[in-house]
Amino acid sequence: MAVQQGVYRGVSAADRVADRRARLLTAGLSVWADPGTRTTMTAVCAAAGLSERYFYESFAGLDALLEAVMDGVAAEIEETSRAAAEAAGDDPVARVRAGVRAFVDLLLEDPRKGRVAIVESVAVPKLRRRRTELLRYLAHQSAVESRALLGGAEQTRNHDEIGGLLFIGGMAELVTAWLDGAVEATPAEITDAASRALLSLYR
Template sequence: MAVRAGVYRGVSAADRVAERRTRLLAAGLTIWADPGVRTTMTAVCAEAGLSERYFYESFTGLDALLEAVMNDIAAEIETTSRRAAEAAEGGPAERVHAAVRAFVELLLDDPRKGRVAIVESVAVPKLRQRRTELLRYLAHQSAIEAQRLLGARVDEVAGLLFIGGMAELVTAWLDGTVDATADEIVAAASRALLGLYDT
């Protein structure tokens, strides 16, 4: 029986590339979030169990990998928060609370994501602009969600104020300079968002 081109042990070449990319992204998150390890392509490849040849199959360099890690985290924050709001029972305040809780629980489940996206990305000069772009994108989405959930007008300034404040709060929380429980963080952030869009 002829072997299909590009298929090895029943897995296509495209699927193998995608699986290696996923491993590199996971390794990048692990290495980047570890303050005791220098973030290098060699360290990422070692963590992923892949050679540098496979690294370049998916990424042009280390910065491209780290940017992809940031993009994935931002997309997960957006998707997780929106789904929680849509699934919540009750009125607008309950939906806002559910969205904020989903975000905080995401960070509790994997603190590396908050540290990488909000804290560590500032230390990489080539990623600072991307961090700013992602925060502004999330601010815009926050303003749109406030319109959908609360009937508020789309206020970009309020959105940026909320997301910027959340970024600073999460940074202090992850660093241990703010002593608060997850419930307290959720309650304070929910009050802030509702207050900013109080109509």
């Protein structure tokens, strides 16, 4: 029987490319979040166990990889928080608290994700704009969901967007201080403070 073109040891070429890309993303997160390691393509490839030839198979350059890491973290934050809120039932306060706590727990489980997306990205000039775009996107999503849960008829959409920006901007600063050790707080305290802040903007 002829070997199917592009298949090696039962794995297709497309799957091998996807696996290498995933390894590079994982390595990129680890290297970027490590303050003792300079974030370079060489360091990322070494951590992934891949040559630079395979790096260029998936990414145009280091900035493209780091942007993909940021995008992945932002998507995980959104998906995790939304799933937790939906699982909390119909009570608006419970949904807000569940969504915030899921975000906090995500950072506890892997602090690297908050560090690269919120803290380290500021230091990379080409990524600052993307960081701003992601924060504004999350602020908009917060505004949309908060209007559905908490918004009154007297509130305008502009009011909602302002509230979303205040909440996400405040959360970014709080998380930065928390990860840097400038603020000592338990996960419950972070959740309580953030939940109260969001609820106060729409009630």
